[in-house]
Amino acid sequence: MIRARRKFEKKLADNIKSDAKSFYVYVRSMSSSKVKPTSLQQQDGTNTSTPEQTCDTFNNYFSSVFTSENIDDIEQPPLVFQGTEGDKLKTVSITAEKVRTALSKMRIDKAAGVDDMAPRLLVRIADCLVEPLCNIYTSSISDGVVPLDWRRANVCPVHKKGSRVVAGNYRSISLTSQLCKVFEFIMRDELIGHLKKLHLIYESQHGFRRGRSCLSNLLTFLEKATKAVDDGLSLDVIYLDLAKTFDKVAHERLLKKLVCHGIEGEVRQWLENWLKRREQSLYRWDFI
Numbered sequence: 245m246i247r248a249r250r251k252f253e254k255k256l257a258d259n260i261k262s263d264a265k266s267f268y269v270y271v272r273s274m275s276s277s278k279v280k281p282t283s284l285q286q287q288d289g290t291n292t293s294t295p296e297q298t299c300d301t302f303n304n305y306f307s308s309v310f311t312s313e314n315i316d317d318i319e320q321p322p323l324v325f326q327g328t329e330g331d332k333l334k335t336v337s338i339t340a341e342k343v344r345t346a347l348s349k350m351r352i353d354k355a356a357g358v359d360d361m362a363p364r365l366l367v368r369i370a371d372c373l374v375e376p377l378c379n380i381y382t383s384s385i386s387d388g389v390v391p392l393d394w395r396r397a398n399v400c401p402v403h404k405k406g407s408r409v410v411a412g413n414y415r416s417i418s419l420t421s422q423l424c425k426v427f428e429f430i431m432r433d434e435l436i437g438h439l440k441k442l443h444l445i446y447e448s449q450h451g452f453r454r455g456r457s458c459l460s461n462l463l464t465f466l467e468k469a470t471k472a473v474d475d476g477l478s479l480d481v482i483y484l485d486l487a488k489t490f491d492k493v494a495h496e497r498l499l500k501k502l503v504c505h506g507i508e509g510e511v512r513q514w515l516e517n518w519l520k521r522r523e524q525s526l527y528r529w530d531f532i
Contacts, residue, residue: 265353285409299526305411309491325506333438334509338381346429357421358396388513394424396523
């Protein structure tokens with residue numbers, strides 16, 4: 245029995261890069277402490293007494309951090325795009341090769357979204373999915389319409405710091421449709437390709453760029469800071485920490501910036517539809 249368990253644990257450890265989920269599920273199952281947020285402090289100072297009240301408190305908090313802007317006061321961003329009309333990104337050509345590549349790069353240890361389509365299943369039946377997904381994605385981009393199921397998310401609140409009865413001490417993990425993520429992967433590559441081709445991304449940008457990361461950003465900064473010190477120069481550093489950065493992105497301003505970067509037509513319409521009428525629901529209490 246002990247030998248079989250050790251063999252099983254070794255297999256989990258050896259496969260952690262390709263199947264991290266199974267490893268951490270096993271680790272959590274062996275933990276003696278499992279704390280769930282059964283009660284949260286409400287705005288009136290009282291604590292929730294039912295799961296429904298706890299869910300509503302989480303939902304109200306996660307919804308409150310989003311930016312609600314007055315679109316009448318939005319200034320037009322400066323035009324960055326300097327190319328010709330033919331250089332603009334107005335549509336995306338969906339090919340079988342792009343869909344197959346996107347499916348092959350899915351992480352099979354990720355959780356399914358509201359449609360219960362697990363990436364492990366999608367990867368195994370990829371050859372059967374390529375053609376129908378091509379048709380679905382082509383219709384979606386040409387009509388500029390994102391299916392509602394792709395805009396729904398199962399939200400798993402994960403405790404990050406401080407008291408467990410304060411909703412603000414949790415961060416939300418959104419589990420969205422894996423089929424939509426395949427399309428998002430294709431769309432991302434098209435957007436990045438457009439921005440790189442026309443030199444619309446500054447070299448100082450390290451986040452969300454292939455081959456760059458927080459580490460490459462720190463190394464670049466360290467090199468400049470070390471050179472300044474070696475040259476006998478004074479050096480002042482200002483660090484900024486933007487709380488809830490992704491939640492507070494102003495959508496209307498973002499859409500205007502897309503146009504200023506030469507992204508129009510069906511692509512902009514699809515992205516606008518993708519951002520609107522998004523829904524969320526609390527999910528997976530056993531894994532918090």
